[in-house]
Amino acid sequence: MDHTVVVRNMSMTFGGQRALDKVSMSIRRGEVHGLVGQNGCGKSTLIKILSGYHHPDPGGELEIDGQPIKLPVRTGSASDLGLSFVHQDLGLLPSLTVVENFRAWTISTKSEWFIRWNKERERTEEAFARFGLGLDPRAIVGDLPAVQRALLAIVRALDDLAQYTKDDDTRGGLLILDEPTVFLPRTDRDRLFDVVRRSVAQGASVLFVSHDLDEALSVTDRITVLRDGRVAGTVVSADTEKDRLVEMIIGRRLEAFEASHRAHTVADAGHVTVDRVRGGSIENVSFTMDEGEVLGLTGLVGSGFEEIPYLLFGAEPAREGRLTIAGHEYDLARMSPSAAIAAGMALIPADRQGAAGVGSLLVRDNVMLQVIDDYRPYRLDRRRYLKAAREALHQYDVRPPEPIMDFQALSGGNQQKVVLAKWLQAAPRVLLVHEPTQGVDVGARLQVFQTITQAAAEGMSVVCASSDYEQLAAICDRVLVFHGGEIMCTLVGDEITKDRITEQCYMSARTLRPDKNMRMQA
Amino acid sequence: MNQVSPGAAGEMLPPTASEPQHQKKGFSLGDYVERLALVIAWLVVIVVFSILAPDTFFNVRNFTTMFGTQTTLVILALALLIPLTAGDYDISVAATLTMSGMVVAVLNAHHGVPIGAAIAIAIALGALIGFINGFFIIIFEIDAFIVTLGTGTIILGLTLWISASQTVSGVSDWLSSWVVVHRIFGVSYEFYYGLALCILLWYVFDFTAIGRRILFVGRGTNVARLSGIRVGRVRWGCFVAAGIIAAAAGVLYTGTAGASDPTSGQTFLLPAFAAAFLGSTAITPGRFNPWGTFIAVYFLVTGITGLAILGVQTWVQNVFYGGALVVALSLSQIVKKRRERAARL
8 A cells, every 4th residue: 555654653751751653644645534632641742743843752654655765854954855734723824814824844945046937926826726716815814714825825735736746756745734724614614624635646645633523524535543642543534423433532431411411500599690792713602610610621723612701801802791790790802801800800911921921020020920019019018028928829729839930930830820829819710721731740739639629618609611621520510512702511510520511512513503604814 | 732731730749849949049159149149240340440440430420420420321221111010112201201301491491481380291291191191002902012103203203303303401400400510428309309219119129018919910910910900000000100211211311411412312212121120130130120220220331431531532432331231131132031931950
């Protein structure tokens, strides 16, 4: 069998943890090959090895078009080797025109004295025409609809491959699509798949990374499933059911679960009510929460669940929606962080150094920011201020409990404890957290869990948006699973297990109405 | 990849890591040397010039002159410090200084407005300039550097207009007497005005809640916003404060000379930046701070004075100030990188 890319025994270790464990897989010439698995299964690690970003452990082998490739892959040489990538963010410059984006790399690396833009435009149009697409080369990329931007990125990558396969029939080349459809409306995805199929017909192979199993099954020839850094198996798409794929992803048989979970709603009055919020990729989401409830929000990448905390807090603009906290009603379209704080909310964002705390400032100032006015605005009592900071650090077990050091000098877990201390000191009614234990070590992770459940036990309502299903299972009283900007199902009580949440995230796509218009971005 | 990084991060930084130990108290010998490096450099400069020019440089008169004549620069640098701390450049401060000085002179000498009222008008004008800067920067979200470059140029143009491009003299003696004539310990009053402002800013930055907030806005706009700080208002307020203080510097400048010329104020811009950045490497390294700035001004002035006494030509001033700015920027970058590295270990 003619193989474009063969990977053998590829391993990758990060700080003692195996991210990839002797992974072997092969991609045939002219094949669309799917790569699926949970977050952290090793998909991105594998792709980053191919792009040269990660240096794999010794012993792994990579072969492209029959040629052994020296590892690690030299950064920047991927396109010479016949690998071309389209990442989720597409890598386009939105303020430039189509032709500038299309030819930017080639033009900037060629040593020509004069750029003949007419010729470049023609070339761009030709490339698009080959895939049956008409795209104005003069259009500004930022003005294009999302699907056309994705198409531009893919055709550009294919054009790179064409350079590699030119004049050599033995070469195929591999296009790697790393979840390029996540932000696309479903109806638009077909056009993308059409381009993918045409490219395969022209001799290339495609590695298609996706969370969306329906999509992967419909567009690929074979699918490789990764689980915990190992290959769980490779299947022929046409002969495989989605349930079987979910089993392979999770690593056990599916339980027969009823639709009854889905219809579950909490009927009580609700301490916190969120009514029809729209904004970002969120469409019409409503839910209620009790005092002291920990509510999990989850879903796959692109489902929009992680936007909810920011929309409620006014950190991202909501188009509309109403929020009621203990009888007070707020208009979410006019919410701002300062108003949210006044309303009794606190937000702990996932971006710890960029949004939660300032790395170059002292731990003392970071931890005391929300309560600083208790120290009289015109005369900080520095000794009392420092003492209070130290006490807070002790209370939340920050190590070392030293207020006079830079925030950035703390480990991820201790930074998170500082951020929790900062907000919980202000005693909010509603605590919004996003990926609270990302980049946090195991010990601190448990402490973060304890802190959150303790706060809830004292009556705080907690919204926890996370794609860490184990964490949701550990702390949540109820979990809402999102897909396409909407709540697809609710898990309560015994249903809240890591496996159940994972299943629901992958299965919820099935319930999607085909006619549904889910515009993600302008 | 969530599962990969926690282990790695956890291993890199166990809570008992030995490296941050020296940072723990923040009072090690190395830290002291860093904090006082500028003061030490200043003393070295004094010693060197005293050896080279024992009679002309090393005498009381020279020192009282150095201390007594540089307040305009001190105050302008302190004005600059406020938006810099909030993360914004204000290029218009020197133009504000020039205009304010000219407004006092024109109103008082040409129109017979009482000196007190003229000063009040000049200061109010400074506040207005800061307000206008803030308006464009905050409301239209334009880069502060460019906006203030533009407004600064407008202000200079208007200054030429109101003065008919002429030096205006004949300002009330009262102003000069309160700026340069009266002395305490042989040093003109104006030195103490600079000192007082320095103490005021030190208090605001280090001992008040608003000072903390300005710092958070400058270092982490997003963190500040998500912490409920009204970032726009804080930045806007900083521009107004800078306008007021720069205008006050202009009043003193006119008081120093007893007259005002429509262009020379602009020469303070670069030394003010040099002092602010050089100051950020001292006292509280890595942070713009009033005492560092204060010392930096006198360090620079000592250098310039010493060179002048040795008979070096005036073009050296430009070379010296420009060089100091570049060196100061490099030093402050090194300080920042070092702290980040120490944090990572």
